[in-house]
Amino acid sequence: MTAFPRAEMEDVVERWLQANIDAEGTGDWRPLADFFVPDATYGWNIGPKDDVMCIGIDEIRDIAFGQEMEGLLGWRYPYQRVLIDEQVGEVLGFWKQIARDTEGAEHEVYGLGGSWFCYAGEGKWAWQRDFFDFGHVADLYIRLLKSGKVSEDFAERMNKSATAGRLPGWYPLGQTPAPLWPVTTDQP
Numbered sequence: 001m002t003a004f005p006r007a008e009m010e011d012v013v014e015r016w017l018q019a020n021i022d023a024e025g026t027g028d029w030r031p032l033a034d035f036f037v038p039d040a041t042y043g044w045n046i047g048p049k050d051d052v053m054c055i056g057i058d059e060i061r062d063i064a065f066g067q068e069m070e071g072l073l074g075w076r077y078p079y080q081r082v083l084i085d086e087q088v089g090e091v092l093g094f095w096k097q098i099a100r101d102t103e104g105a106e107h108e109v110y111g112l113g114g115s116w117f118c119y120a121g122e123g124k125w126a127w128q129r130d131f132f133d134f135g136h137v138a139d140l141y142i143r144l145l146k147s148g149k150v151s152e153d154f155a156e157r158m159n160k161s162a163t164a165g166r167l168p169g170w171y172p173l174g175q176t177p178a179p180l181w182p183v184t185t186d187q188p
Contacts, residue, residue: 004119006086012123013082013091020077023065027073033061037124041178044130047138052169053176063169071150071157074100077113089119097132099140101149110136118182127182 016035023029036042042060043053052068054060076098083092093116097109111133120126144150145158161167171177 002089004086004089004121006084008121008123009084009086009089009091009119012119013084013093015123017079017082020079024076027069029065029069030061032065033057035123035125036060036128037120037126040120040125040127041182042128042130043176043178043180044132045134045173045180046170047134049173050166050170051173051176051180053171053178053180054169055177059169063167067167067169071154072099073151073153076100089121091115091117091119093117097137099144101144101147102151103149105149107140107144109133109140127178129180129182 012035016032019032019035023032036057038057039055040057040060041053041055042064043051045051052063054064077095078098079093079095081094085091092114094112094114097113099107099109101107109132113132114130116129116131118126118128141158145155150158166172174180
């Protein structure tokens with residue numbers, strides 16, 4: 001078990017939340033990679049066939065915050081609640097996923113979304129795991145495409161996902177190079 005000062009963890013969470021708001025405004029999520037240690041991992045499930053896992057800060061920047069956020073300009077992920085456990089050095093944040101179409105209308109993805117973090121100290125994450133309702137995300141993507149109210153970048157993203165096979169960082173279900181369920185510091 002690794003304990004951290006509560007004030008230190010609250011500070012990094014506040015800076016993380018502000019960096020997310022900044023990224024929503026600019027559409028460039030890559031600066032968020034600066035919150036990770038060099039050998040950090042970041043992963044999530046992407047439906048019934050694939051998981052995504054980024055190993056190291058470069059893949060986190062290029063894949064998680066680059067490739068995977070392409071075409072989502074104007075989308076927001078407002079955190080609704082953040083729970084901090086300074087005794088084990090972990091954070092759990094629950095967020096909504098809100099899409100914006102080209103006419104400015106917002107569309108909220110139904111279901112829960114969130115991120116689970118392990119704090120490494122000095123303002124950096126050791127790992128992050130995301131969860132969200134893939135079925136509802138896929139449904140919204142399809143509805144947006146059918147409406148025609150999507151940006152060219154979003155349409156290109158969907159085309160690439162549909163035709164390129166497994167994108168960089170995508171692995172067959174359960175075959176990621178780091179476990180999707182990371183070993184936590186308080187495991188029995």
